[in-house]
Amino acid sequence: MATSLLALLDDIATVLDDVSVMTKVAARKSAAMADDVAVLTKVSAQKTAGVLGDDLALNAQQVTGVSAHREIPVVWAVAKGSLLNKAILVPAALAISAFAPWAVTPLLMVGGAFLCFEGFEKVAHKVLHGGEQEASKLDQLKQELAQPDVDLAAMEKDKIKGAVRTDFILSAEIIAITLGAVAQADFWTQLAVLVGIAVIMTVGVYGLVGGIVKLDDLGLWLSRKASSTAQAIGRGILWLAPWLMKFLSVAGTAAMFLVGGGIIAHGIAPLHHLIQQWREAAGGMGWLVEQAANAGVGIVTGAAVVAVVTLFKKLRGQPALAH
Template sequence: MAGASLLTLLDDIAAVLDDVALMTKVAAKKSAAMADDVSVMTKVAAQKTAGVLGDDLALNAQQVSGVRAERELPVVWAVCKGSFVNKLILVPAALLIGHFAPWAVTPLLMVGGAFLCFEGFEKLAHKFLHAPHEDAAQHESHALANANPAVDLVTFEKDKIKGAVRTDFILSAEIIAITLGTVATAPFGQQVAVLAGIALIMTVGVYGLVAGIVKLDDLGVWLNNKTSSVARAMGSGILRAAPWLMKGLSVAGTAAMFLVGGGILVHGVPVVHHAVEAAGAAAATWPVGPLWGVLVPNLLNAVVGVVAGGLVLAAVTLVQRLRRKSITA
């Protein structure tokens, strides 16, 4: 009887171990599936935020222009730390909104999209809204500060860093809002993973690239001083290409703002969204249909973005003028 009881106990233990093994396999499959879901959602979120990323990259690279070579990386690092602080504020805020007020996700996206369009249109209208002597005075101020050894560059750069961190906060808020819209219906754990992943990837990616871009001219000078003709040719090419790269980033960033911002606004208005979808479906029947099926909706999104940006800029300009009149009255 004792032997039978022992065998029964061993059989029960074996059954329990089988159950544990089965549950472990199921849990592993679920974890793998969840990881796949997080990976897919992160990729989708990264694609949707790529436009903002391009503008973020261009703006932050421009923020360092005019800074002494030895101060470029410290400035980039200071702004990067500020960006991490911004993300530490924005990610929990987004999770709280998604959990307690999911209805607010779409309005926040619409506000972010409108701001993107406004910022893009303001760039296009910059030469009409700002006198040339204002830009010249700013560049001259930077040049004088860099040439004066008595100037405390850290103090001089504080305003530049603060402005860059403020800009980063706005762009980061747009990135997080777009990402939250992508994962709004996902389980809370996946929302945390995707938002945290996007925040980390975007911050490290943007400021890593900014650090590389601002040091391109130093690399060009270093190669240009080499004895090898190949190295000198590469250095000269980098020095010639660096200004064009900055301009290209700025143009691409502005275009992306209209595309992303206009796309957000279009998706937020069902009537307009269905009209754009219908136009894209009709364009898909043209020759080389797949190409037109992609281009037409994006062009319409950009048109909506330009129009929205113009309207918001007009409203902001009107409010500013009214305030100035009320102050001077």
């Protein structure tokens, strides 16, 4: 009996030793995976920054014409729609990575070309008839709000639907770029990074949008305070708010060319190698040379796509650059 007991204790000790070793291995693997997820999430966030600026500007503009007390509810409704969009796009991206990995690069190229197209189309609009178009949109909005029988609830729902549709395109670009960054990782790392980026981008974008659309209210509230310091800060915020919107729009457009051009250049091996040679030759300023080259590729790509789309619209009898 004593021998049996000792044998049992020895077996238990062996099992516990095995459990200890396996736990250490699992912990190391988990830590390594967590490191991979953190690194890939950071890389993906940097690559999707081009979409972020435009996403901020577009969504902040979506609440134009909405009464002040309905701005945050509208932003919240669009944020929920954005989460639903990403809940559709993330599984689709994982399915593509699992069953058609060859499609990742072409999808990235299409996404990059679309970014360049949007950027160049915005520049063309601004150069050709930006001021007139903005004035006409503002006049149209004023006329709609002046109508006695206008249905503000219906107008709000239309704005939310339009914003969610726009978000679907931008979210698809974000997920496609992220998928390209994690294409070589295992399934669980891909899942963690895609979900992480989806949540971070949604919370970040719509949290900032909520803050941006309330900047004028904050400035107005401070400007009515008794303190001269608060009044000065309030006036400063009121002055800054429209300039912030303009900066976001310009920065978003520039980032579209940088990110979109970078994706296109990376997908064309000879061009990518040429840009890398330029970077190495430039030494310490190599990063600037690479960014300038990516921007140039983005501008050329955008111009080419806009030209094709414009020609196609003209052949169909549609107005060109009807964005």
